[in-house]
Amino acid sequence: MKVLRYLVPMALLAAVVAFLGVGLGLNPREVPSPLIGKPAPAFKLARLDDATQTISREDLLGQVWMLNVWASWCAPCREEHPLVIDIARRQLVAVYGLNYKDQVPAAKNWLAGLGNPYRATLVDSDGRVGIDYGVYGVPETFIVDRQGVIRFKHTGPLTPDVLRTRIEPLLKELQRAG
Amino acid sequence: MRAERGLRRALRRQVLVLVPLVLLVSLWAASLVHAKEAAPASADPALEARVMRVANELRCLVCQNETIAASNADLAVDLRNQVREMLRQGRSEREVFDYMTARYGDFVLYRPPLKSSTVPLWFGPPVLLAVSLVGLWWMLRRRNRLPPEQFENDPIGDANDTPGPARERAGGGDTR
Numbered sequence: 001m002k003v004l005r006y007l008v009p010m011a012l013l014a015a016v017v018a019f020l021g022v023g024l025g026l027n028p029r030e031v032p033s034p035l036i037g038k039p040a041p042a043f044k045l046a047r048l049d050d051a052t053q054t055i056s057r058e059d060l061l062g063q064v065w066m067l068n069v070w071a072s073w074c075a076p077c078r079e080e081h082p083l084v085i086d087i088a089r090r091q092l093v094a095v096y097g098l099n100y101k102d103q104v105p106a107a108k109n110w111l112a113g114l115g116n117p118y119r120a121t122l123v124d125s126d127g128r129v130g131i132d133y134g135v136y137g138v139p140e141t142f143i144v145d146r147q148g149v150i151r152f153k154h155t156g157p158l159t160p161d162v163l164r165t166r167i168e169p170l171l172k173e174l175q176r177a178g
Numbered sequence: 179m180r181a182e183r184g185l186r187r188a189l190r191r192q193v194l195v196l197v198p199l200v201l202l203v204s205l206w207a208a209s210l211v212h213a214k215e216a217a218p219a220s221a222d223p224a225l226e227a228r229v230m231r232v233a234n235e236l237r238c239l240v241c242q243n244e245t246i247a248a249s250n251a252d253l254a255v256d257l258r259n260q261v262r263e264m265l266r267q268g269r270s271e272r273e274v275f276d277y278m279t280a281r282y283g284d285f286v287l288y289r290p291p292l293k294s295s296t297v298p299l300w301f302g303p304p305v306l307l308a309v310s311l312v313g314l315w316w317m318l319r320r321r322n323r324l325p326p327e328q329f330e331n332d333p334i335g336d337a338n339d340t341p342g343p344a345r346e347r348a349g350g351g352d353t354r
Contacts, residue, residue, distance in 0.1 A: 134281040136239035
């Protein structure tokens with residue numbers, strides 16, 4: 001009985017510390033997207049390289065594709081860019097860019113300087129499509145399956161770890177599913 | 179010497195009062211600064227009031243502890259415009275909230291809806307409070323019923339309850 005008097009408060013304290021510890025480890029920036037498992041929102045946007053041509057969501061159906069949201073004013077985009085280039089070079093998935101709230105000349109310069117991994121970059125100058133995709137911190141990356149359903153979202157710069165542990169297994173699964 | 183010491187003590191007491199007061203006033207001033215919201219962008223004051231009311235219920239995802247009414251982040255400005263446009267089109271406030279949650283999740287709502295995943299959020303604190311109050315009541319009642327001899331055996335109680343002469347002297351002889 002005497003032991004219990006010390007053990008119970010100790011256990012309570014341990015529980016509180018455990019909760020606080022887990023809470024501190026969480027990243028408040030990682031807000032779960034309600035779009036996972038939902039059809040990718042529709043869009044019809046001009047291409048960065050040729051403003052007379054547009055690409056819509058329907059044009060991309062039937063393939064697994066990645067949407068990488070970026071902007072020339074976004075410093076972390078620069079940081080993740082080599083990884084996006086790597087994904088495109090290894091042909092893991094069809095990579096499309098969404099140029100979010102940017103100036104066309106600045107965006108073109110950025111790609112010319114850092115390399116262009118995108119099959120096409122869509123110009124979202126007023127950020128409307130960004131809002132539809134729930135974009136709140138560039139860069140963001142989405143993976144959409146053949147049926148046009150969003151399967152994955154990553155907020156913030158991609159890391160080799162996320163690519164290896166999350167994206168690559170998912171792409172394998174989606175591409176096998178046919 | 180004695181007068182000087184008294185003065186110093188009075189000063190010390192004043193500082194003790196002043197410091198929290200200054201802190202409180204500066205906090206209040208800071209809240210005033212933050213309460214200033216972005217200037218309305220349309221001429222219709224009734225619409226603007228509705229936009230601000232809705233925007234005050236929505237969290238800015240860029241600066242997570244601000245509403246999109248208070249924030250000047252780019253995204254907050256865009257979302258305010260979106261709210262304004264939807265309301266101008268005659269859509270209801272409910273529809274605006276649905277639009278936002280469809281894109282950003284329940285996290286955008288400052289008042290999250292009551293559903294299975296938010297039950298701990300809504301009822302956790304009251305339950306915790308009730309449990310601790312019951313625990314406190316139970317403990318106090320148990321102590322109340324203990325015969326007085328029981329308390330003398332408690333070494334912690336001894337140190338606090340019987341101020342020895344040594345402690346008296348230490349407390350009174352403040353020569354700083």
